[in-house]
Amino acid sequence: MEWEAVIGLEIHAQLATKSKIFSGASTAFGAEPNTQACAIDLALPGTLPVFNAEALRMATMFGLAIDAEIGRTSVFDRKNYFYPDLPKGYQTSQLFHPIVGIGHVDIQLDDGTTKRVGVTRAHLEEDAGKSLHEEFPDMTGIDLNRAGTPLLEIVSEPDMRSAAEAVAYVRKIHALVTNLGICDGNMAEGSFRCDCNVSVRIKGEEKFGNRTETKNINSFRFIEKAILGEIERQIDILEDGGRITQETRLYDANKDETRSMRSKEEANDYRYFPCPDLLPIVIDEEYIEQLRATLPELPDARRERFVSEYSLSDYDAMVLSADRYLSEYFETAATAAKDAKLAANWVMGEVSKHLNQTDTAITGAPVSAEMLGGLLQRISDNTISGKIAKQVFEAMWAGEGDADQVIEAKGLKQVTDTGAIEAMVDEVIAANQPQVDQYVNAEPEKRGKMIGFFMGKVMQASQGKANPGQVQGLLKQKLEQLV
Amino acid sequence: MFEKTLAELAQGLNSGEFSSVELTQAYLQRIKEQDSHYNSYISVTEEQAVAQAEAADARRAKGEAGPFTGLPIAHKDLFCTEGVRTSCGSKMLDNFISPYNATVVEKFNQAGAVTLGKTNMDEFAMGSSNESSFYGPSRNPWDTDRVPGGSSGGSAAAVAARLAPAATGTDTGGSIRQPAALTGITGIKPTYGRVSRFGMVAFASSLDQGGPMTRTAEDAAMMLNVMTGFDPKDSTSLDQAVPDFTADLNQPLKGLKIGLPKEYFGEGIDAGIAEQIQAAIKEYEAMGAEIKDISLPNTHLAIPAYYIxxxxxxxxxxxxxDGVRYGYRCENPVDLEDLYKRSRGEGFGPEVQRRIMVGTYALSEGFYDAYYKKALQIRRLIKQDFANALAEVDVIMGPTTPHPSWKLGEKSADPVAMYMEDIFTISLNLAGLPGMSVPCGFSNGLPVGLQIIGNYLAESRLLNVAHMFQQATDWHTKAPEGLA
Structure with a gap:
């Protein structure tokens, strides 16, 4: 039996406003608990919300970027439930009239095709605080710094059919919000998190199966693993003749599994109703057109430009265009290096590798784009080889200075003096008679491969500094003379 | 001194007849001696009052006094007052010291007013008799076995008993006008959004409106001059220019068109009240007003819609x-659910719990359309009724309440009978219109209130209509017998 997964996603993106959605308190991350919670965030008696217009601007920009209907009149509703980190006893959200209506994004699949994923809606709401269970034995600490941080909840259609498609969609939305500058996209800090609705059905059936919702996953990798695991779990149950319970699940990254949190029967009745403390938000065409004029270049357009302007491959262009900061880094490095392809290889190779290994954001990379460009120039002008460049890059990453400083300090400048290289080549030929004999007696078409041995010896003797092209040329010339 | 209105006290301060400190201390002394009979205050802020009075006198000495500088008032105990308990008449907030001032309080402080204390009220403003207060009922100065009305019963009793020259109140379904009527004082609920709700602990956000409770319409105008105005901290506050509400008090009423809704003069109205209202209408006719019979056909739907x-x-x-951050928390909660259930079960009184239950039910999945949505439709119908009527007349008049004050405990067992007492006041809150109650006589020795309803933002007109009545009559000057 062939199964098919049906996946819909709800993404919560924290909007990068300076102050909260309904109060003037700061939204900065990482402050001492409850130092960024004012009387309104604490829901003191008598306090009232005042809507932050910057959150409206950001939500509208998102709507324009996904070609969505913008709600000319959107309304805040109260979602009522009790929880200690929800100070008012309700979350102010938008149920009936969201700011962003139906829109779509295009995702690029591994097979090179493009798929359109529908966005049902995106609405504004306030984030809750945090419950801290670890620090207080037998008690729960409440930190309300995050309470009232503006969120844009982006709800997709159930259009995705695999974990890979889901991740491609999340990456696309991530790229959009970071490019628009409306979300810092920091998943580790919870600025961008995802709820995954997953069901499976026999391929070809129209009816959806019962779905589960796995909440608050905060990395691309975990999203993929959680969905893969959930698909497998559901198929196992169905193949054993069981039924899928509609429920909310949690992903445990340590065990790489999802587990049940609460079933639909235990679900709250949120008693939504329009918030009487806030007026409907009414926006006009002029407001929308003003914002449309300020839209920055978006990833799809940038990808196309990278292909046409820098002759990058489709894949390279896609990877480099997704993140606003990564693409800026690439373009700066490419300009400084005067070689876009080389820059692309390095940004996607060494730079990305180091970022991943040290869990650093591109904006925090110790090697700036200009510094990288400087290094790549030294490759282009033959000062160092690509291999030595990696060694220089390591040192630059460790803070030992720019490329020229490191090359100078470590004496890594490439040897291009033909006399010096020739001396090393002669020495290696003289010291390895058996291999020279093999070479001389070998069939001509096999000799090319055999040069590698001598190359290695010469490079070793030069501590990697000899120009590999020159070495190869001299070796070939001298060995052929012996035949 | 205690018979003087705010306007007269302001004159006395200006002429140097007495200082604000003397005036304030006289009132504080009187509260100390008399309030045990009325229980009109929850907190008396003596030290703060004297300090404010001293500051007011100093301001006057420098020639910087405004019209309200040095005048003592009381605040209903749901206006947040910095450093002072703001209880809302509830055990839930018995321990709550507000760290900030309500906008209304801040405005009075800026104007140099003196806060004598915080007045008694029905718990969270839910009630029409003041009997739901955690601090015990306030009593009607005209007969201390009777209720002063509610929910602003403490403010009404304090003004009627001359324990404050004026007080703030709030009106969600009649909570300024009904107690004003039952205690023989003047009260006005302004247009929704005229007075900032910031720092006014919410009962029903789309209906709540603060306003003054005074002895005269002129005093109410003085209070509104301080209280009203756009507040950026309240999104529902009206961004409208604030007139000088005292400017048009003496406009002649010749040609004023008064509408009398037939629904306000039907069965079930106390005979004495009906008589006094008719007499008041005659008075207006004598001043040159024209009377017109009108209809507000959806009046009977106001109470059911309101109670959704x-x-x-x-x-x-x-x-x-919820017992988490401030206010009452139950002893030794075993878990979160226990914390919620007992903190709220023990902290809220029965009327508040009843209304939370009703409201929760009305918003529940599957009932929303049948109740809440329908109530909003009725709200629009009621608004339309008034719009139609006010297209033909300048003001609408009728009784503020169907009955005069009743005995403590008389209606406690029957919440619906209590709710029916607000039948003439509630529609205005649903429509957002301004309304006023002025004393217009007595029924069996108990005060009767005349309600005057006007169009949106027509407070000046209402005050003018009320003031001219008070120039022609002396009902508003009557004091309860036996006041010391």
Whole structure:
């Protein structure tokens, strides 16, 4: 039996406003608990919300970027439930009239095709605080710094059919919000998190199966693993003749599994109703057109430009265009290096590798784009080889200075003096008679491969500094003379 | 001194007849001696009052006094006052010291007013008799076995008993006008949005409106001059210019068109009240007003609609009282659910719990359309009724309440009978219109209130209509017998 997964996603993106959605308190991350919670965030008696217009601007920009209907009149509703980190006893959200209506994004699949994923809606709401269970034995600490941080909840259609498609969609939305500058996209800090609705059905059936919702996953990798695991779990149950319970699940990254949190029967009745403390938000065409004029270049357009302007491959262009900061880094490095392809290889190779290994954001990379460009120039002008460049890059990453400083300090400048290289080549030929004999007696078409041995010896003797092209040329010339 | 209105006290301060400190101390002394009979104050802020009075006198000495500088008033105990308990008449907030001032309080402080204390009220403003207060009922100065009305019963009793020259109140379904009527004082509920709700603990956000409770219309105008105005901290506050509400008090009423809704003069109205209202109408006719019979056909739907909308909003507004951050918390909660259940079960009184239950039910999945949505439709019908009527007349008049004050405990067992007492006041809150109650006589020795209803933002007109009546009559000057 062939199964098919049906996946819909709800993404919560924290909007990068300076102050909260309904109060003037700061939204900065990482402050001492409850130092960024004012009387309104604490829901003191008598306090009232005042809507932050910057959150409206950001939500509208998102709507324009996904070609969505913008709600000319959107309304805040109260979602009522009790929880200690929800100070008012309700979350102010938008149920009936969201700011962003139906829109779509295009995702690029591994097979090179493009798929359109529908966005049902995106609405504004306030984030809750945090419950801290670890620090207080037998008690729960409440930190309300995050309470009232503006969120844009982006709800997709159930259009995705695999974990890979889901991740491609999340990456696309991530790229959009970071490019628009409306979300810092920091998943580790919870600025961008995802709820995954997953069901499976026999391929070809129209009816959806019962779905589960796995909440608050905060990395691309975990999203993929959680969905893969959930698909497998559901198929196992169905193949054993069981039924899928509609429920909310949690992903445990340590065990790489999802587990049940609460079933639909235990679900709250949120008693939504329009918030009487806030007026409907009414926006006009002029407001929308003003914002449309300020839209920055978006990833799809940038990808196309990278292909046409820098002759990058489709894949390279896609990877480099997704993140606003990564693409800026690439373009700066490419300009400084005067070689876009080389820059692309390095940004996607060494730079990305180091970022991943040290869990650093591109904006925090110790090697700036200009510094990288400087290094790549030294490759282009033959000062160092690509291999030595990696060694220089390591040192630059460790803070030992720019490329020229490191090359100078470590004496890594490439040897291009033909006399010096020739001396090393002669020495290696003289010291390895058996291999020279093999070479001389070998069939001509096999000799090319055999040069590698001598190359290695010469490079070793030069501590990697000899120009590999020159070495190869001299070796070939001298060995052929012996035949 | 205690018979003087705010306007007269302001003159006395200006002429140097007495200082604000003397005036304030006289009132504080009187509260000390008399309030045990009326229980009109929950907190008396003596030290703060004297300090404010001293500051007011100093301001006057420098020639910087405004019209309100040095005048003592009381605040209903749901206006947040910095450093002072703001209880809302509830055990839930008995321990709550507000760290900030309500906008209304701040405006009075800026104007140099003196706060004598915080007045008694029905718990979270839910009630029409002041009997739901955690601090015990306030009593009607005209007969201390009777209720002063509610929910602003403490403010009404304090003004009627001359324990404050004026007080703030709030009106969600009649909570300024009904107690004003029952205690023989003047009260006005302004247009929704005229007075900032910031720092006014919410009962039903779309209906709540603060306003003054005074002895005269002129005093109410002086209070409104301080209280009203756009507040950026309240999104529902009206961005409208604030006139000088005292400017048009003496406009002649010749040609004033008064509408009398037939629904306000039907069965079930106390005979004495009906008589006094008719007499008041005659008085207006004598001043040159024209009387017109009108109809507000959806009046009978106001109470059912109100008792969906108000409890629905309240059920959500009162969710923040959960024992987690401030206010009452039960002893030794075993878990989160126990904390919620007992903190709220023990902290809220029965009327508040009843309304939270009603509101929660009305908003529940499957009932929303049948109740809440329908109530909003009725709200629009009621608004339309008034719009139609006010297209033909300048003001609408009728009794503020169907009955005069009743005995403590008389209606406690029958919440619906209590709710029916607000039948003439509630529609205005649903429509957002301004309304006023002025004393217009007595029924069996108990005060009767005349309600005057006007169009949106027509407070000046209402005050003018009320003031001219008070120039022609002396009902508003009557004091309860036996006042010391």
């Amino acid at each position: 909308v108000a409890p629905a909003e309240a059920s959500s507004n009162l969710s923040r009282f």
